[in-house]
Amino acid sequence: MIEGILIGLEAAFSIQNLLMVIAGCLIGTFIGMLPGLGPMSIIAIMIPVAIGIGDPAAALILLAGVYYGAIFGGSTSSILLNAPGVAGTVATSFDGYPMARKGQAGKALTIAAVSSFAGGTIGAILLMIFAPALSSVALLFHSAEYFALMVVGLSAIAAFAGTGQVAKALMMTILGLILATVGEGALYNMPRFTMGMMDLQSGISFITLAMAMFALPEALFLVLNPARGAGQGESGKIENLRFSREEGKAMVPVIGRQSLQGFFIGVLPGAGATIASFLGYAVERNIAKGDEQAEFGKGSVKGLAAPETANNAACTGSFVPLLTLGIPGSGTTAILLGALIALNVTPGPRLMVDTPEIFWAVIISMFIGNLVLLILNLPLIPYIAKILAIPRNYLIPFILFFTLMGAYIGQNNATELLMLVGLGVMATIFRFADYPLAPLLIGFILGTMLEDNFSRSMQLYRGLGFILERPMTLGLLILAALLVLLPSYRARRARNRASGVADGD
Amino acid sequence: MTKTTKRLLASAVALSTAFMGSTAIADGHTIDLEGKTVEWIIPFSETGGSAKWANFYAPLLAEELPGNPTVVVVFDPGAGSTKGANNFQEMDYEDGTTIFGSSGSTQFPYLLSDPRVRYEYGDWNVVLASGTGGVSYLPSDLAGTLGEGGDASAIAGEDFIYGSQGATRLDLVPLLAWEMLGLNVEPVFGIEGRGDGRLMFERGEANIDYQTSSSYLSGVTPLVEAGTAVPWFSFGALDADGNIVRDPTFPDMPTFKEVCEATDGCETSGEAWDAWKAFFVAGFPAQKMVFLPAGAPDNAIATYTDAFAAIQERADFAEISEARLGVYPQLTGAAAQTALESATVVPQEAKDFVINWLSERYGVVLQ
Missing domain, CATH: 3.40.190.10 (Periplasmic binding protein-like II)
Structure with missing residues (x-):
């Protein structure tokens, strides 16, 4: 491990990668701040740039920087405008906005920045400990287990989909799997579902699909609903950035608990920064006593520190399944996975052994990134916050330009533009109908691996025998079934309970 | 830079090129590519091995070609590289500013009589053959x-x-x-x-x-x-x-x-x-090759052959190529022609043997 860390230090401190961290964090912070543009959209737009760099380590460092930069930056608009830039910082506005309304906007921003920094840094330390441990047992995972693991990854989407969304999430996952079958299959090297079109022979381009799902609909939504993303009001000037010693003391245990809890929630496939922040907020409110509990929602220091620590730790935690098993825990990490595959790097158990410079450089870059973000957010925040005043009508052409350019440059092919627009319209309709889009992308990315590993297992065991012959496969498949069935069971029980006696709260 | 120094430089480059590879020049002069842009077509996406290979050679080629043209790598992916190769087959020689990089994935369908193939290696002019093992x-x-x-x-x-x-x-x-x-x-x-x-x-x-x-x-x-x-x-x-x-x-x-x-x-x-x-x-010793389109005159072929030969004569070539290409011969001239012929001029019996073997042993029929 020491050797790995040294390799990582060397790679992460190269001029190119330092620039990548700084650029990623800057872009992430700016975009994260803008209400209405989530990390997924901006990462989707950034993919052609990252792939253009050609160096997988640098590309991942850049995109990871954008990711946690966006989570960091999202808190600013949550606090100042009560308009969260990203879903992961919604819980931040619960106490951050009231605090800002009291004229303590500066203090709120500082608390958010410090908690985010602590959560991100502790998360990165945990990542350093847990990722290699998971990697060391990775050789036990044969094709059959990989197949089962992909099934778990897909069913986890259903488990963590919002209430009443399970069926929709599953449908979108299956649609993603269907889209993944277009093009040459690895089994027979024969074109499938290409309708005779040459351009579909190598399948639907991941970049095109990602941008059609997450960048175009955002731009269209901003056009259709100009009020979207506008804040609920100004919250006064940012003046005093300091918090008191007592407040600092109150934060320490919260940060300790929430960085651990947030990290492990992030590790779970399907759960990410959003769930971690809400859960972190709820847990801290429950264990707080008397006066402190009453303070929650009215500008509590703990209530602000909890979600900010948790979402950043979760963001780092979601890199564990990505880097060690090659399965994405969230829509954002799914995009990162797709970008890595496009760069000929297969994230998975071998990543640490085959390309330690990528694995460790990314982890080390997270420490640098968190430091960059702290510096960026503490002294400079009053100036950066001015970006919130940028009118939407400048933003929309910017998104459209980069989306269309990116899709074209990737393939040098005008057909991609038609596909982008077609898929983008489809995605917009899905969004109007309130169908989640991340499951579609995850299904698309996992689809190929699912199929390859399934067909390999079928060949090795001459049929479905591998499910019974390999205990770990069976166990994982049972887990996958539970993940799908439990939420609907819980939902039914909740309905029954609601029709009887209400539980309160 | 003044006009005179520019011209001086250009002639110095032309002169040095002429000295380096004078043996291969058939009719005594080379084509001048000054101020032009050479498009190097790669029938794959920008992330594959062929892209890395072309990106390694492109700046070196720009230095060695007479007139120091800009060399850009253009990607035309699709259908396992047969689409780009079919497009290249349609092109006629104009002024030597279009070259094509083929790979094993372009050559195998050709040998296997894949119905998607509408290109003919015999029409093209090889100027470099890069190998692996x-x-x-x-x-x-x-x-x-x-x-x-x-x-x-x-x-x-x-x-x-x-x-x-x-x-x-x-x-x-x-x-x-x-x-x-x-x-x-x-x-x-x-x-x-x-x-x-x-x-x-x-x-x-x-x-x-x-x-x-x-x-x-x-x-x-x-x-x-x-x-x-x-x-x-x-x-x-x-x-x-x-x-x-x-x-x-x-x-x-x-x-x-x-x-x-x-x-x-x-x-x-x-x-x-x-x-x-x-x-x-x-698939291996002649895996990646560079071609000029059908109808290229001898002086254009000689110009590119000399440029690729000159790249390999650079003092630092062994050092810069080892990590990116491996220690394999980068064949030019007659050696490249020999490699191309053994890779593409294959007796019909040998082709039929493999096509039959594929269909009998693996049930693979290309249609």
């Missing part, structure tokens, strides 16, 4: 039972499993080699890259594998050092006369030809051998 390896227990000179007779009864990308890909070369040695190898298809195949070997899901030279050096050498894998044979390399010789990267390893000679029942002549050799050459 391959190594087949075994688990140490099985390798221990091999006979003298890699004789495969002792392991002929074993059941081998091999993680394969597909019988019509580069995997055709090792699959046919093992079959010629009398091995019973069952390929498991559905592998996206050779790295996946090595992973299956490491996990014990597969018990035979091959890797191209650079992947062997980085991925299998640690396994060999740990005692879990033992190299068996290299596919070999091609000398200037088109004979298979030991791979310069692995001089201590027998070639497939030597192992075949040591094994009863494996013949180094006849249609199976001819077929294997043709596909081996197309």
Whole structure:
């Protein structure tokens, strides 16, 4: 491990990668701040740039920087405008906005920045400990287990989909799997579902699909609903950035608990920064006593520190399944996975052994990134916050330009533009109908691996025998079934309970 | 820069080029590409091995071509590179500003009479042939039972499993080699890259594998050092006369030809051998080639041949190319022509042999 860390230090401190961290964090912070543009959209737009760099380590460092930069930056608009830039910082506005309304906007921003920094840094330390441990047992995972693991990854989407969304999430996952079958299959090297079109022979381009799902609909939504993303009001000037010693003391245990809890929630496939922040907020409110509990929602220091620590730790935690098993825990990490595959790097158990410079450089870059973000957010925040005043009508052409350019440059092919627009319209309709889009992308990315590993297992065991012959496969498949069935069971029980006696709260 | 110095520089470049490769110039002059942009078409996406290869050569080529044109790499991916090759076939020679980089994936469908192929290698003009090599390896227990000179007779009864990308890909070369040695190898298809195949070997899901030279050096050498894998044979390399010789990267390893000679029942002549050799050459020693379009005049061919030859005469070429290309001959001129011919001018019997073998053994019919 020491050797790995040294390799990582060397790679992460190269001029190119330092620039990548700084650029990623800057872009992430700016975009994260803008209400209405989530990390997924901006990462989707950034993919052609990252792939253009050609160096997988640098590309991942850049995109990871954008990711946690966006989570960091999202808190600013949550606090100042009560308009969260990203879903992961919604819980931040619960106490951050009231605090800002009291004229303590500066203090709120500082608390958010410090908690985010602590959560991100502790998360990165945990990542350093847990990722290699998971990697060391990775050789036990044969094709059959990989197949089962992909099934778990897909069913986890259903488990963590919002209430009443399970069926929709599953449908979108299956649609993603269907889209993944277009093009040459690895089994027979024969074109499938290409309708005779040459351009579909190598399948639907991941970049095109990602941008059609997450960048175009955002731009269209901003056009259709100009009020979207506008804040609920100004919250006064940012003046005093300091918090008191007592407040600092109150934060320490919260940060300790929430960085651990947030990290492990992030590790779970399907759960990410959003769930971690809400859960972190709820847990801290429950264990707080008397006066402190009453303070929650009215500008509590703990209530602000909890979600900010948790979402950043979760963001780092979601890199564990990505880097060690090659399965994405969230829509954002799914995009990162797709970008890595496009760069000929297969994230998975071998990543640490085959390309330690990528694995460790990314982890080390997270420490640098968190430091960059702290510096960026503490002294400079009053100036950066001015970006919130940028009118939407400048933003929309910017998104459209980069989306269309990116899709074209990737393939040098005008057909991609038609596909982008077609898929983008489809995605917009899905969004109007309130169908989640991340499951579609995850299904698309996992689809190929699912199929390859399934067909390999079928060949090795001459049929479905591998499910019974390999205990770990069976166990994982049972887990996958539970993940799908439990939420609907819980939902039914909740309905029954609601029709009887209400539980309160 | 003033006009005079520019002209002086240009003539100095032209002069030095003329000195470096004067032997290859047929009619005594080269084409001048000053102020022009050379488009190097790669029929793959910007992330593959061909892109890396072209991106390595492009700036060096710009330095060596007379007039120092801008060289840009243009990607035209699709249909496993046959789309870009078909497009290139449609182009006529204009002023020497279009070149095409083909790869094993372009050559195999051509040899297998894939119906998507509408291009003809015989029409094009080769100016560079870049190669690689391959190594087949075994688990140490099985390798221990091999006979003298890699004789495969002792392991002929074993059941081998091999993680394969597909019988019509580069995997055709090792699959046919093992079959010629009398091995019973069952390929498991559905592998996206050779790295996946090595992973299956490491996990014990597969018990035979091959890797191209650079992947062997980085991925299998640690396994060999740990005692879990033992190299068996290299596919070999091609000398200037088109004979298979030991791979310069692995001089201590027998070639497939030597192992075949040591094994009863494996013949180094006849249609199976001819077929294997043709596909081996197309897939490895002449894997990547640079072409000028049909109708290119001799002076244009000579200009590019000289430029690629001059790149290899750079004092730092060995140093800068080793990490990115491996230590393999980068053939130009007559040697490139020989490599192209052994890779694409294949007797119809050899082609038919492989096409039949694919359909009988694996049920693969290209239509």
